[in-house]
Amino acid sequence: MTRLLAAPEAELVFAALLLTLLAGLVLALLAARSVLTCILLMSVFSLTMALWLMVMDAPDVAFTEASVGAGVSTMILLGAALSSTDVIPSVRPGRFWFPAVACLAAFIGMALALSDLPVFGDPGSPPSSYVGRLYLEHTPHDIGAPxxxxxxxxxxxxxxxxxxxxxxxxxxxxxxxxxxxxxxxxxxxxxxxxxxxxxxxxxxxxxxxxxxxxxxxxxxxxxxxxxxxxxxxxxxxxxxxxxxxxxxxxxxxxxxxxxxxxxxxxxxxxxxxxxxxxxxxxxxxxxxxxxxxxxxxxxxxxxxxxxxxxxxxxxxxxxxxxxxxxxxxxxxxxxxxxxxxxxxxxxxxxxxxxxxxx
Amino acid sequence: MLEAIAWIGSAFIIAAVGLSIAGAVGVLRFPDVYTRIHAASITDTGAASLMTLGMLLMAGLSPAAIKLCIVWLFIMLTSPAAAHALAGAAFGSGHRPILGDPRRPSEDET
Incomplete structure (x- = not known):
């Protein structure tokens, strides 16, 4: 599989742009007050995610994300939206606090766990050193699939x-x-x-x-x-x-x-x-x-x-x-x-x- | 020679980027649905064609060039049909184009 981009600097800029776009799309989704807008934004999110996965050299996952997330699930959601009302009701202030605290707690937990994850592309990380290497070494001999x-x-x-x-x-x-x-x-x-x-x-x-x-x-x-x-x-x-x-x-x-x-x-x-x-x-x-x-x-x-x-x-x-x-x-x-x-x-x-x- | 062809390809891609930006500005600034569809479909067909042409010149004679041609054919088949469907759906759901001078709204405009 050839690299999508030639220079590492260009790749870094492109990745930063994509991640900013993803974050912006999430904020837009939170602000959207119409079901149709939400569905279309989610489709755009999936397409951007597919691009991001492509930058991460995972074409199989990117392909799935583009076809399932941006394609078919958008159609199914649109079909579902037709038998529903278009306007999302606004949440009453009293019901706001528990979900907000729960989300914040989950975010802090994930941010803390982030430091334990291996660096992207680290050859010494557990997935790349034992099982992954075994698959890469044995596939031509065992399966013969490129x-x-x-x-x-x-x-x-x-x-x-x-x-x-x-x-x-x-x-x-x-x-x-x-x-x-x-x-x-x-x-x-x-x-x-x-x-x-x-x-x-x-x-x-x-x-x-x-x-x-x-x-x-x-x-x-x-x-x-x-x-x-x-x-x-x-x-x-x-x-x-x-x-x-x-x-x-x-x-x-x-x-x-x-x-x-x-x-x-x-x-x-x-x-x-x-x-x-x-x-x-x-x-x-x-x-x-x-x-x-x-x-x-x-x-x-x-x-x-x-x-x-x-x-x-x-x-x-x-x-x-x-x-x-x-x-x-x-x-x-x-x-x-x-x-x-x-x-x-x-x-x-x-x-x-x-x-x-x- | 190959270097020069690659540069011409880059020029085409930059032109496509310019057309895409023009299309995006048009989608945001044009007054009604139909002119916005027009702006969006220019991005879909014109910019996509220029970009494919640029990539063709950069790819040279290779299997990638054949794939690019197929992608171009697919885009030329789907994008105008999608724009047509969008305009048809807009007209069917009661949107009427703004006629006359948009800076002086007449009684036709809702």
């Missing part, structure tokens, strides 16, 4: 990532239960005006028709490219969900629900996690441990594949298959959960429209 982040996330710590994917599914189920998950594709959905931009505009429909396939293709590129550079299942899933949300914004949620019914989306969210876990069980059935991708293919078969590491080559076919398989599961779970949450908010809006019209 992107060590993916090797750690998908292979060494595959079990943790399975937990994260399950958390996403559980969060989606929770949101659907809160919003009244009884909406299924057979329910009539009214033509929602609020979430649809400029209904019937030819400019938008042409742009969307051109963009949606490209965005989907890009999602699959990000999925497959995660082994080599920044990317992976989480980002790919969010990008895929963004394409579906774009379709819903331009053509109306009803059209999207016709193309991709609610039931299918919800089943796919569960299927993604199931697929991930079953790759772990296939490894067990082949005599390995849970999520041990080296056991996915039989050694005789794997040695016969072109330039396999078992025959002195550099391709770890079992690992590549396993990583791609679980990343696909993650993508399916993330994209479906995001879409299901968006459907739930959009369906809520259109149902309230229906009630208002009736």
């Amino acid at each position: 992107n060590v982040v993916t090797a750690v996330l998908a292979s060494y710590r595959g079990f943790d990532t399975l937990g994260e994917t399950s958390v996403i599914l559980a969060a989606g189920v929770g949101v659907l239960l809160l919003l009244g998950g009884s909406l299924n594709s057979r329910d009539p959905v009214s033509e929602d005006v609020s979430l649809r931009i400029s209904a019937g505009s030819p400019v938008l429909s042409v742009a969307a028709r051109l963009l949606i396939p490209i965005i989907c293709l890009y999602a699959f590129y990000v999925l497959a490219h995660g082994e080599f550079g920044a990317g992976g299942g989480f980002q790919a899933g969010v990008i895929l969900a963004a394409a579906l949300i774009l379709h819903a914004l331009v053509f109306g949620v009803r059209e999207t629900m016709r193309a991709l019914p609610v039931g299918v989306v919800r089943s796919c969210a569960a299927l993604g996690v199931l697929g991930y876990a079953s790759i772990g069980f296939i490894a067990i059935l082949h005599g390995g441990r849970f999520l041990d991708y080296d056991a996915l293919l039989s050694p005789v078969f794997e040695a016969g594949l072109p330039s396999s590491h078992l025959a002195g080559g550099h391709h770890h076919w079992g690992q590549r298959l396993g990583i791609l398989g679980i990343e696909t599961g993650v993508m399916l779970a993330v994209a479906s959960t995001m879409t299901a949450i968006f459907y739930a908010f959009a369906g809520r809006v259109s149902r309230s429209d229906e009630a208002g019209a009736a």
